[in-house]
Amino acid sequence: MPITETVEQIPCCIKFLQELLKTNANLSEEEFISLSSEFHHTYEVPAVVRFDGEGCFTLPVRIRGKYIEDGLFDSGSNANLTSVTKANELGN
Structure with missing residues (x-):
């Protein structure tokens, strides 16, 4: 299943990806985003x-x-x- 369909089905992923994109909006397609172990996100x-x-x-x-x-x-x-x-x- 494509990631876009998965995200549409799990609302907490949408919030997470929106925050991730806000902080990394200038990345090109070839760059990777890595999250440290200190990254936390609260889900409802x-x-x-x-x-x-x-x-x-x-x-x-x-x-x-x-x-x-x-x-x-x-x-x-x-x-x-x-x-x-x-x-x-x-x-x-």
Whole structure:
């Protein structure tokens, strides 16, 4: 799926990319943007977030009109969000 379609489906990404583009508006196509580990962004978390355990939660996602109830999973580690399917494959 192209990044433009992904961003349209996940509103918090739109805010993040808008801020990123404001601070790096003069970059050419061949330049890269790197984010330091100090970069933080606060997202509004929807009320339907389910907490599965201490520091773990899942987020619903809608991609191309398809609703996935357990679309994203946060293990509370520095790995951030990953798909629930991949987390289950890893034995989490």
